[in-house]
Amino acid sequence: MEYELQRLCAGQYSVHTARIAYQADTVENLTRLSREAFTAIEVLAHAQPDVVCFGCTGSGFLKTPQEDQAFAEALTAHCGIPTLTSSAAVLSEFSHLGARRIAVATPYEDWVNQRLRAYFEAAGFEILALTALGDAAHGRKSAQEIAQQTIEACPPDAEAIFLSCSNLFTLDVVDSIESATGKPLLSSNIAAFRGMQRRLKEGRLPP
Template sequence: MKGWRARIGFLVPPGNPTLEPEMMELAPEGVSVHFTRMTAAGPAGTHSGQEERNRSQVESLPGCVRLLAMVSPQVIAMAHTATSYTLGKAREAALVAEMEGLSGARFITAFGSVLAAFAELGVRRVAYATPYSAEMTAQGRQHLESCGLTVVSSGHLAGVRNIYEENSERAYAIARQVDRPEADVIFLSGVGMPTLEALKPLEEDTGKPAISAASAMMWHALRTAGVNCSIKGYGRLLEEH
């Protein structure tokens, strides 16, 4: 039987080609990963109409969650960080409760996983980097600060044509750009931008933890499912916690 240790389900934005290979790369022995794509309107991976796409994805969630629940996962994760910035804390909490009622599984979000990772690492001063527009980056910064964190610096990639065409080298570059001596942690938002290969080099070069929405989401999903193992090569969160 696949997933004899745990089964984890992911709700994927429709145009995202990054999430499935990164989650399969991180999945430890005995853990199976399963995917359903959400529905969204507008061109995938672009800044245009981003909030509208976020809202349409949320509207598609009940049907998608019911489909994913058919494989009996212990945990279902909504793999889209910026949706949390659009929803806000109260609406996200209500959404989590609703989806758990529909699925019978634990339901987590990418951003909720980031908050859990910050708490686990004991960090509060954040250097924040994104592949988003300036407007969405500012919205994300405001959301982080509303959760009691201090964003010491923030920045976004310049010249992004499509988030899903970005790479780990660019993720590393924007992370180094936003880093400040007073930051406790470097946070790369957005599960559509490849980040896994950048995390260990960032930690080696800055001496501080580096997490991405993707690494935090898998870490949180595993811990929520009761799987406690070290995954080496992707930063101290997955290796030591």
């Protein structure tokens, strides 16, 4: 996530991060991330950021959209810094695009994908295709492989495409996928960046 956010910011903003130890997608691990986020954000607050994003998209899918929003509000109250989650940012950005019928590709196991589907459907979206890229996509599958699998799995009636997981390298495949499918693409990192940028531009933060 850090690498792609630095590229997206392109020197316009500074990026400060706090990592939480994590190894595998299990309910216990993903739930633990949410608990330990409160300690991590205390450390991050010393950099005095204007906005914070909790970046584990998969962790958000263990909650309902309403619970996810409440979690972001709890983090905001805890540190006094406006905070959003990457999972909620994805929903928000698709709403801004006016897209409700989504094709999704992820590096997750099936049980996480089913939580993703439930999260989106609870927010009024329709998942037309959900493609498993395989665990190798977690930072190891090539951009070309990710692009090809995503393009091949995208149904013609999808209104947009979502590449989920902030640990997935996506910036180098956006143009090729959008060109091949004719559909806008969001990734977890792009949505997180736009969500934070939108907060700044809306003047919801102190100068």
